[in-house]
Amino acid sequence: MTESRRLSAHQAAKPQTQIMEACLKDIVDAYNPDAPLAEASTIPAPWYTDERIFELEKQTVFSKSWQMAARSDQLGGRGNYVTSEIAGEPIVVVRGDDDVVRGFFNVCRHHAAAVMTEAAGRAHQMRCPYHGWTYSLQGELKGTPDFSGVCNFKKEDMGLAPVETSNWEKWIFTRLDRGSESLNQTEKSLADFLGNVLVNQFKSLRLETLHWIERRCYTLNCNWKVFVDNYLDGGYHVPHLHKGLDSVLDYQNYTIENGAHSCLQSSPMVSGGDDDQVGAVRSGGRALYYWLYPNFMINWYEGVLDTNLVRPLAVDRTEVIFDFYFADLSAAARERNLASIDVGDRIQQEDLDICESVQRGLGSRAYNAGRLSVRREAGEHLFHRLLCADLRAGVESANDP
Numbered sequence: 001m002t003e004s005r006r007l008s009a010h011q012a013a014k015p016q017t018q019i020m021e022a023c024l025k026d027i028v029d030a031y032n033p034d035a036p037l038a039e040a041s042t043i044p045a046p047w048y049t050d051e052r053i054f055e056l057e058k059q060t061v062f063s064k065s066w067q068m069a070a071r072s073d074q075l076g077g078r079g080n081y082v083t084s085e086i087a088g089e090p091i092v093v094v095r096g097d098d099d100v101v102r103g104f105f106n107v108c109r110h111h112a113a114a115v116m117t118e119a120a121g122r123a124h125q126m127r128c129p130y131h132g133w134t135y136s137l138q139g140e141l142k143g144t145p146d147f148s149g150v151c152n153f154k155k156e157d158m159g160l161a162p163v164e165t166s167n168w169e170k171w172i173f174t175r176l177d178r179g180s181e182s183l184n185q186t187e188k189s190l191a192d193f194l195g196n197v198l199v200n201q202f203k204s205l206r207l208e209t210l211h212w213i214e215r216r217c218y219t220l221n222c223n224w225k226v227f228v229d230n231y232l233d234g235g236y237h238v239p240h241l242h243k244g245l246d247s248v249l250d251y252q253n254y255t256i257e258n259g260a261h262s263c264l265q266s267s268p269m270v271s272g273g274d275d276d277q278v279g280a281v282r283s284g285g286r287a288l289y290y291w292l293y294p295n296f297m298i299n300w301y302e303g304v305l306d307t308n309l310v311r312p313l314a315v316d317r318t319e320v321i322f323d324f325y326f327a328d329l330s331a332a333a334r335e336r337n338l339a340s341i342d343v344g345d346r347i348q349q350e351d352l353d354i355c356e357s358v359q360r361g362l363g364s365r366a367y368n369a370g371r372l373s374v375r376r377e378a379g380e381h382l383f384h385r386l387l388c389a390d391l392r393a394g395v396e397s398a399n400d401p
């Protein structure tokens with residue numbers, strides 16, 4: 001028997017030339033979202049490597065979903081603003097003179113320069129650095145130097161283009177595009193998208209008692225979905241890859257609960273553990289790991305919270321932004337908080353290396369799609385089905401006359 005014949009259907013060697021020529025619709029249709037978990041394959045390798053899928057995701061997955069754009073603590077006062085880039089679009093979120101937080105495309109209506117150029121700050125107006133046009137904190141165009149005599153020009157029609165914005169718990173979310181009826185999960189308000197069950201669970205966590213102290217950013221040479229898959233494998237990789245973390249989690253009793261657009265993975269904690277560094281900063285009854293479709297994770301331990309925002313930079317390049325929050329900010333707790341961040345950093349390094357290894361493997365001719373553990377990988381299955389729904393809707397709308 002030849003080597004390729006010995007590979008299972010799911011591992012079958014992929015005909016590289018066919019994939020090069022396959023149309024986008026064929027690549028999207030290669031995934032079967034109707035297969036139950038026990039029969040399901042993962043999404044096909046080209047979804048992680050093909051530029052066209054990456055572009056389609058920008059138009060569908062990232063433009064039509066609620067995206068974390070700022071922390072609420074960054075927008076505490078009037079004039080506080082945060083800039084970001086979502087699906088390739090420059091965005092600014094700003095608290096207005098009327099105390100309302102609004103989002104805008106950070107694109108000047110004159111010649112398209114970014115109006116706000118710092119990552120975050122405070123301003124009494126938004127002034128474009130190019131030719132000095134100024135906008136109020138509510139986005140209205142106010143000042144246009146040397147622009148008298150221009151015909152058919154109404155300042156009131158030339159404000160910054162607004163972006164839908166909504167606040168939940170410690171975060172401001174924006175959505176570029178409301179989507180349409182056919183995009184099942186994307187026409188919803190943020191509250192509808194999250195659902196009552198999740199919103200009530202978070203109320204009981206009392207996140208208002210936790211305070212942000214630090215942000216760390218990591219750049220990975222992999223597709224953004226590799227990082228999300230790794231997160232959603234139900235702790236499958238923990239005993240193998242994160243030996244320190246494994247010693248404080250009760251791996252056998254790890255649970256996975258899917259919502260409509262979210263997944264809660266949870267593990268009871270065991271005290272002590274073999275790794276003193278991890279044991280000292282990860283304690284309490286349970287660890288809760290929430291994922292919100294498509295790219296935001298909220299990790300909660302007693303008195304400790306961190307979030308991960310997964311930002312696609314290119315088809316094979318991803319930034320993950322970690323924000324760390326703690327209940328106790330006293331000088332006495334400082335050392336423990338920093339040690340907790342260091343543990344998070346060590347775990348992240350382990351994940352980073354494996355994600356890059358996976359990306360290299362996804363490009364191999366020997367791999368086309370994998371299978372999912374029924375016990376562990378239900379969250380990944382949900383992720384893949386939601387992605388598939390968005391990509392299919394995107395392909396169909398592109399094909400509409």
Ligand code: FES
Nearest residue numbers: 108110111128131
């Ligand atoms: S591009 Fe902003 S003032 Fe000209």
Ligand SMILES: [Fe+2]
Nearest residue numbers: 230237242351
């Ligand atoms: Fe991990």
